[in-house]
Amino acid sequence: MSTSSFPPALAPEQLRRCCDPARLGFASTAELEPLPEGLGQERAEEALHFGLGMAHPGYHVFVLGEPGTSRHTTVFRLLQDMAARGRTPPDLCYLHNFEDPRTPRLLRLPAGRGARLRADLQQLVRELTPAIDAALDADSHVDRVEALQDNHKKREEEAIAALGKAAEAEGLGLLNTAEGFVFAPMREGQPMSPEDFEALSEAEHQAVEASVETWTLKLADLLADFPGWRQELQEAIARAERQALRPVLAHLTRGLRRHYADLAEVLAFIDAIRDDVIDCVAQGKLGEEEGAEEAEPEGPKVGFQRYQVNLLVDHSETRGAPVVCEDNPGFGNLIGSIEHLPLPGGQSTHFSMIRPGALHRASGGYLVLDAGRLLTQPFAWDGLKRALRSGRIAIEPPAEAQGWSSQATLRPEPAPCQVKVVLVGERELYYLLMENDPDFSELFKVAADFEDELLRTPENEASFARLLASLVRGAGLLPFDGAATALLIEEAARHAEHAERLSLHTRYLGDLMREAEYQARRADPDVSQVGSAAIRAALAARARRADRYPRHVLESTLEGSTLISTDGERAGQANALVVVELAGERYGHPVRVTATARVGDGDVVDIERETELGGAIHSKGVLIITAFLAARYARHQPLSLAASLVFEQSYGQVEGDSASLAELCALLSALAQAPIRQSLALTGSVNQFGEVQVIGGVNEKIEGFYDLCKARGLTGDQGVLIPAASVPHLMLRPDVVEAAAAGRFHVWPVATVDEAMELLTGLPAGEPDARGHLPRGSLNERVAQALAEMTAALHPLHPEERPAWRKSVRHNRFSGS
Structure with a gap:
């Protein structure tokens, strides 16, 4: 049976919805206004x-x-x-907390004033050391400190002298030796010699020793007061330093106070800096920083780090x-x-x-x-x-x-x-x-x-062209002419896998446009705009860069390593179509599905599932096939077959139910012993009523089988069966559309498994009459007869013991939809 006796295949215009450049109404994207808002x-x-x-x-x-x-x-x-x-x-800053250095304080300043404050405090830090040195080296301050020191020294000397003079009344002298002050007995204004002291009587010895002990205790009491006097001196000097530094620091911070008069927190921090500088100078700690190191090698002294501001966020720009x-x-x-x-x-x-x-x-x-x-x-x-x-x-x-x-x-x-x-x-x-x-x-x-997609209407095509113009300008590309823009719109529909929708994946389109410009400049360095030929060249180059896997699959099939037939007939064998996605690219190719049937207990064995190579969705598809067989052919009798389904030469995970139509057709072919034309491939999933459902990757699947047929030679008998619901998704390559227009390749839509089997086998499916009887010789009658024979073989009963289902078998009643 040639394809001329088949139902009409899809017309070329149904295989790819083209965009007419003339309808777009412009010669180049340079004429279009960019799209100000997001499309869709x-x-x-x-x-x-x-x-x-x-x-x-x-x-x-x-x-x-x-x-x-x-x-x-x-x-x-x-x-x-x-x-x-x-x-x-506001700007965000962190400041040193003088009360608790472990909890820095947050300072919020009007935008731009944080950077100004940081610069002002850095300037303040640079001026601190010379100002402090100048204030402390001033003659007036030095004279005052020297006077305080002289008075302190004089006070100590006079106290010791007074103590010594009082001791002279009892014949003792206060001597300043290398070991400190000591009291010694005196004679005629001179310390008594050891010989004279030994010449004294015992009573005089005891009197002298008692007097020395008494005055030594008084001396100790006096010397114990000296640290207090020295502390008073240090406090007096510190007061003098504070008095010397306050006007200097007031002068240094006068400009800061005036500039930040409206910011109370900054004024408080300036006051804290002033007080800390004075305290550190008074305590001799200026230049020390608790647990810190120098932040910048050429920055201010470590001791002044805490007087600066850490500008966390600067909003000056x-x-x-x-x-x-x-x-x-x-x-x-x-x-x-x-x-x-x-x-x-x-x-x-x-x-x-x-x-x-x-x-x-x-x-x-x-x-x-x-x-x-x-x-x-x-x-x-x-x-x-x-x-x-x-x-x-x-x-x-x-x-x-x-x-x-x-x-x-x-x-x-x-x-x-x-x-x-x-x-x-x-x-x-x-x-x-x-x-x-x-x-x-x-x-x-x-x-x-x-949204990922946009409804493809004339209005939206015009808007999409403006979106492409925006991408052109945004990437700094050459303008695209009307034909190139129309081809990009078609490619957007192909990327959306729907002829009536446009993909909004602008990243993909942007990459394609950049590659097209490269191809255009490569062909003509002086080119002024990008044409459709450059886009086709970019698509072809992209396919060549990523064709290692599909090329190896095709070569393996052509050399016979992978068994795929594109001519002849065979029962229980069909060409299913699968899609493989690698690194963002999708490829379709045929795979052989085979089915066998024999007497059994009603089990349809999915070999992929049994070997743990089948995914959950694929296993679901096989279970639906089992339910379809039982509901259609064994409603009034046991389903007494044992069937097996397998993807031949598959060595990896099989997932998805888009091959369930091919599996069901192969199984029906095996039951009816009706050979399937190997020049046809098919894709689609089925439900329990035998209806063919939409699948994904329909374009890549058709193209994968077309490439194999083309490599072997197109005969005009080859084609693909797809779900009727997938027809709106068709955006096939131009070469496939051209082959279909020339009658060398065909695409048929099918809505039910019966339609698919009629195309595959050339046999009428067979519709039941009013009593449910099927026409003799029809495909469904042959399947029902085969299942009835299996049931009879499995349940050999005497005629009087035959239940009602045996009568159904004899009359070939059809119980399906």
């Missing part, structure tokens, strides 16, 4: 406007959709528009609200961190080593994060949720946040978390978070779901 994303943009405009807590936004659909571009466009109308947030995108949302990059300097035996840090996170930089504005990257970073997701729930950004290491670290570190004052967070991720991730994280729905109440 009105619903998602409405959700974004709502979420970003809500001032209440928890209305953060999760943008979900497929990668490459311009989600980030649209989000940033909306954020930039909203940010331009927003208020610029920001106009409106900030928009921050953090590409690496680790815990530290998100929440902020505290750096440490290694020291012998430990680590050191101080307030100037606090580093901001993305939440600080985006505070008062918008923060965009990739959800997938965020969730792969340890502690980052918990840190973000904690900040959003509390409304504060607490900079603390993860160990500190979890409460299982005892390492001493800083505890900076938390900054307010006033930010709108936009998470961008795939749909599966959104649904997983919604189902498994109770906090997620409380914090991200708004979902902006981006």
